[in-house]
Amino acid sequence: MIFDTIADILTGVFLILGAFLSLAAGVGLIRFPDAIARLHATTKPQILGLAFVLLAIALQERRISTILVLLLLLVFQMLTAPVSAHMIARAGYRGGIIAPESLFVDELGQAIDDAPQEQSEPTKSTHPSQPAD
Template sequence: MTEAATPLESALDVAALILILIGALLCLTAAIGLLRFRDVPSRLHAATKPQVLGLILVCLAIALSLRSWPVVAFLVPVVLIQLATAPLSAHMVGRQAYRNGTIDENGLYVDELAESHRTPPAAGG
């Protein structure tokens, strides 16, 4: 015989369902943005901001749904690693795109790398 769910458990399940839905929609918009945007900075924005927030919401929904401390202990490093690696990878991709010349330099408001772009890194000056 199964026990009836308490109102608190039902509310947590509904909250988990809503968080999963919002997180999945954010991840979907990130994927659509990667396909639809034309330039590298816009694609980097689409790849990092909504995707990371979507992952956080999905992990929060999993934690609310399963209500287990070992699950939370597993999800916290997943979120922390994602928060650490997404900006770093976006920075590296953006820097390489700048070096390759695939970024529209006329569209930049401030070009802090203009001086390093003129002088090759190993030229010594």
Template sequence: MSVGTVIDWLAAVALVSGALLSLAAGIGVLRFPDVLDRMHAATKPQVLGMLLLLLGLALRLRTAADLGMILLVGVFQLATAPVAAQMIGRAAYRSGRVDRSLLDVDELAGDPPRTGE
């Protein structure tokens, strides 16, 4: 078995794994009951699925221009997904859409922090 064949098989495994994780994320967004669970499903498996898909593409394409673009997409995905999840969670908490009894620690409960002290 040649090196190219092994790399193609690794690319296929990464592509299928990434697609399955992305599918699981989509199903989780549709099926989970509350905002925090949906937010978790929209970020964790989706980001890992996207990175596996990008790894599969990188193994399959192997050109400098394609690898640069794939790297940029991966970096932007890793930079924006956590920030978006944080903002969604904060907006849901502030609008009262979070069941606070489900939280183990509620750092935002009580008085808002004072600035300038």
């Protein structure tokens, strides 16, 4: 009986923390000035907020099957959110929407300068249905 009461209180606390962090991510998405800052605002508190919500669900359910699924969800989010944020930041940098003054070190600029340039004329198709010249 006392364990259920403590679990209910902890569930409420974890849900409030998760909701607050998710709200902070949303506010940061709207208020931060550039794309890189917005990516940090949406990925970092969102993952922790999700962890708190999943922990609250695990406290209420207490079944091993549910806990395994929740753990799988958390691991998937922790693997995909940073990768997608990184790819969005690279695309934003290449597209010119990243403010250069917001970067302390521009490592990607040097890598782009060192990369071989693409050919200006299109290459001929080597598709099997089209004969080659």
